[in-house]
Amino acid sequence: MNERPHGYARYRLDGCRCYVCAFARSQYDDNRNRAVAYGTWRPWADAEPVRIHIRHLQSCSMGLRAIAAAAGVDRKRLQAIITGRPERGTGPQEKVRPALAAAVLAVEPTLDNLPACTVIGATGTARRLQALITAGWPQHHLAVRLGMSDANFAATLHRERVVVRTVRAVRGLYDALWRADPREHGVAVQRYSRARAQAAANGWAPVGAWDDDTIDDPAAFPDWTGRCGTPAGDAAHRRLGQTVCQPCLNARAAVRREAGAAA
Numbered sequence: 001m002n003e004r005p006h007g008y009a010r011y012r013l014d015g016c017r018c019y020v021c022a023f024a025r026s027q028y029d030d031n032r033n034r035a036v037a038y039g040t041w042r043p044w045a046d047a048e049p050v051r052i053h054i055r056h057l058q059s060c061s062m063g064l065r066a067i068a069a070a071a072g073v074d075r076k077r078l079q080a081i082i083t084g085r086p087e088r089g090t091g092p093q094e095k096v097r098p099a100l101a102a103a104v105l106a107v108e109p110t111l112d113n114l115p116a117c118t119v120i121g122a123t124g125t126a127r128r129l130q131a132l133i134t135a136g137w138p139q140h141h142l143a144v145r146l147g148m149s150d151a152n153f154a155a156t157l158h159r160e161r162v163v164v165r166t167v168r169a170v171r172g173l174y175d176a177l178w179r180a181d182p183r184e185h186g187v188a189v190q191r192y193s194r195a196r197a198q199a200a201a202n203g204w205a206p207v208g209a210w211d212d213d214t215i216d217d218p219a220a221f222p223d224w225t226g227r228c229g230t231p232a233g234d235a236a237h238r239r240l241g242q243t244v245c246q247p248c249l250n251a252r253a254a255v256r257r258e259a260g261a262a263a
């Protein structure tokens, strides 16, 4: 698996938040927002922002066919924007109908429209599987449900990148199981306890430590206490009999630094 160069695709698909990737993301947004604002112009819209948007989507492994399908437009019309129609002696289009521009600009690379074999960051995938094991689902049970070998499943828990197909499958499994009690779904108590002990030994975070906004964000940390990362987190961990997590240690250190500076 070769790493993508830093840029929009790496921001979007691998979760890189370095300066280059963040800048590429802001350029993507600027291009799109500006074009959407101009999209009210009649009867023609400038084709260049649409072209730029298509290239962004292509950099994320979406082919013209997939982009056309997601936009609900004919692929030939996208081809005309990108390369023109050489057989007719025309270059890339300079103007497009606003409806076509709006349809293309509405397409973003998401789990639903990326090709299934695209390799993307595994942050949310690993966290979901770890949270299910923390809830008492044995690895073998989850592997069977995903149609994976035990070895492949174990590797997926630690991979940095996985294919979109796996990400989708794990999301589906998580959505189906996160509220369920494994013991009511054929998991023997002994295996349930073993899964939970294994998760605890690995320091894996439970379902409750994540929400939809954080679980896929590589920069987010699990909120074990409901107060993690704040000065109140330290005491909350102690009340729960947990070791204090790193963001809470950082928050405590920051408070002490401020107190020291004020003294």
Ligand SMILES: [Zn+2]
Residues within 6 Å of the ligand: 006, 007, 010, 011, 016, 017, 018, 019, 020, 021, 022
């Ligand atoms: Zn980067």
Ligand SMILES: [Zn+2]
Residues within 6 Å of the ligand: 224, 225, 227, 228, 229, 233, 234, 237, 244, 245, 246, 247, 248
């Ligand atoms: Zn904490």
